[in-house]
Amino acid sequence: MQKTLATIGLAALLGAAALPGPASAKDLVIGVSFDKIEPFRVAEQKALTDAIAAAHAKQVFANADKDAQRQASQVDTMVSQGVSAIVAIPWDIEAANDLARSTIAAGIPFVSLDQAPSDLKSVTYHVGGDPCADGKVAGEFFVKAAAGKPFKLLELQGGLANDNGIRRSKCMDDAVKAASNITIVAQVPTDWNPQKALAGTEDSLQAHPDLAGIYAPWNDALQGVFAVLKEKNRLVPVGDPKHIVIVSIDGTPLGCKAVKDKLIDLEIATPLPEMARRAVAAAIKASQGGKIDPQAEFLPGIPYGPGDVDQMASKIWGCQG
């Protein structure tokens, strides 16, 4: 009896409460949906906040904490709250296609940032780094560093569930394929986890003491890599005979410091502020009915090394401040 009453009461509550929300203000509100929070994302969030402020718009922010269902739900919520546009970093690149399509069908533009959905045409606009160009630059650097001599390379891989991880790895592989002197001794998927990077580096260095190069396709890997190298007394600056050639991607302050300390040979800096600016611009333009062309832009990273860090510093966001 009580149970039935309770059910009826609940139903009444829900029914009576299902009134439409208040009409939203006419300001531009950008719904920002992130897949997770970690240092690089924090930098992206700041870049977006700056870009949105510069465009005199407001934002609502949601973090899905690595859950595809939650991200879908959060985006749906933002749509129902009446945002002008969505700028999202998709967690699940397959689910993102349908999420984008249904958001666009509801009349809200969907811009993807950093991580491309598996079907680029599903979003209004995508802007991100160019994982393939970056991987290629890294590969070509290794080829040059090897200079025809036998060269053992450890390839750390990021998360292989998304485009950045996949293509940073693949395009680097393609670039070194032609050079028969370069052997990739291990490909270690780490899911962007520095502890796995540490374990992978440790095991590879153990298996191949004559390891000549390490490809760390994101800056946070360096913490783990450096820890191992320090233990084995191989953490020495460029030019030292024991130095292992290291190439990394991201452009964070950590990476900049590593370059300035001459601990890594090449850093490829993702142009974050530019990415954020273009994402916000496209989102606002689309929300006002403009057409977005080109529909997707992949911005190659800016390579710099110990030799030219001083000249390049002003262009690298991670070297500011």
Added chain:
Amino acid sequence: MTARRRRLSRSAAQVWSLVAVLLLVSIGFSSLTDRFADVDNLRNVLLQAAPTTIGAIGMTFVIAARGIDLSIGSIANLALALAIVAAGTRVEAELATNTVWLVYPVALLAGVLLGALNAVAIVSLRLSALITTLGTLTLYRGLGLHLTSASLIAVRGPVLAFGRTLLFGVGLPVWAALLLAIVGWVVLSQTPAGRQILALGGSPRSAVETGLRTGRLLVLAYAISGLCGAIAGLIMVGRVGMVNPDLGFGMEFTVITAVVLGGTSLFGGRASILGAVLGSLLLATIDNGMTLIGANPYSYDVVRGLILLVAVSADAISAYLRGRRSAVIAELRL
């Protein structure tokens, strides 16, 4: 055969079979790659196994008391976060050298207190260990991330010392694990408190009826587990050189697998520190070996899961064969 001797011989059998499996696996990997049997590599394996081993030692006490501690990984995280904060640093800063000595005592104390808190909640709120530690798993991790704002904090100085110093060529964490294993074994099997914990796990009702201070025993067991979690956290941070948001994430499953592999029964009353250590070593060996032979990394977890299932079946089959109607008589109440 007395019940005690039967229990002991089962533990011994489990330990011996673990040793056998460990040897088989090692021989297998050595034949597949000549990089496995290298002294340096074996030192690496021991080092990589150290955090899990220490966690498993602590978890053995808890499982022996018929409890479970799912929060051990989160305790590692929160203890370290508290220690870093106490040492006077926050986001993206490096440790101030004059207060850095605080990191060790604060982390260890935090581990003990957080573990004890688990037991206090279980006893005073009359909750099951599973639900409580599931709640604290979430709670502690949230608190830890709150303190560090979910960012990476680089550490240096004495914090690294623990993770990276070598003693007679072997890493300090390995010696710590060895020491803790010996201490753990002594406490569990030779001290009254340890035997009481086993008694409590074997039959909680009898324990209450014979006047054991069950509440205090649980606090002891969980405090030990928390302490071990903090030590494991110190090792992990010392080695990687930073406190990262994922510290300790998923640790509980590996640790529990190691303990179960080692023959400690979830029904309580039968525990093996040596078994837990061997179980942890086995898991680390497999991980290391598979990396060296270049196996598909996604197959690690498949192998790990299958090993657990095989270990569980072996235990269940042996229990069944000895006529123990475990399902009816020993009720699993986690």
Added chain:
Amino acid sequence: MNDDTAAPTHAARGRARRLSLAPLAKLPMLPVLVIAFAVLSATIDGFTSAANLANMARLFAPLVIAAIGMTFVFLLGEIDLSVGSVLSLGSVLGAFTMRDTGSVWLGALVVVATGAALGALNGVVIAWFRFSSFVHTLGVLVTARAVAMLITGGHSVGRLPVAALLFGRGSFLGLPNLLWLAIGVYAVAHYVLRHTIVGREFFLVGANRRGAVFAGLAVQRTRFLAFLFCGTLAGLAGACVELRLGSGGPILGDNLLLMAIASVVLGGTSVFGGEGGVFRTATGAFVVVMLDKGLNLLGLEFYDQAIVMGLVIVFGSALGGHLYRRRVGRA
């Protein structure tokens, strides 16, 4: 421990009906739910809008379905840790099927069948081979997820037929399709538990397994069924998630275990067995979803949400246990 928990007698229930606090003991979350809903509606713009409610319903449906499955297992005093991995593996296999055959129905069937198969495995092994449910389902959790990772290479599987999304995001008579599905599952589960002999046996076996054996009940069959239901419903939950997202993946179910257990426990089903029900689980699941959405909309950081969740789990289940003991007269 609790092995002499008797199912409430008729007299006790009659006594309870006269006390106005009685329904609370069975549904400790009900006041929390009402208060939380009221507070969130007042403080968050558009919380009670049709769109947001539909959104919450789509989050609620797979959770409550999986939690109902978990309730069966909890009633026996057991646990099934593998539900998240079952969901993930099922969604992966289902996605492959949908993508390769173009049939959404077949794919959904595959997802559910995967859940049923794993549930049956769990049931056989735990009921008849006497494995510990905790350790065995832990093993399945690790293995099933790893297998899903292995066969997809870590990627999620998409490009499903449009019909999948049309169902997952669609509504019927004003309520989301997925909610109708959840209501259907709830109705069947409620009927089985409260109005069939099989259902009654869940309570009896859970309350006093030794007594049940001596009373001649088919204890092993009951335990088998509990895990079979749990696995099957976890699979069904996987189908819901997949239809909503339009893709399946090996990490889809990672958060499910915690939320499902929280739902069951908050609802008032005892983890020691013998006491509980699906209505309670539904209220628990509703609280979990509301907290999840509400805290999110209030702007709490994800780690602060975790703090709240942890506190809610510990104190919520403490409250439920306390009220239960008061009701049964054992303070």
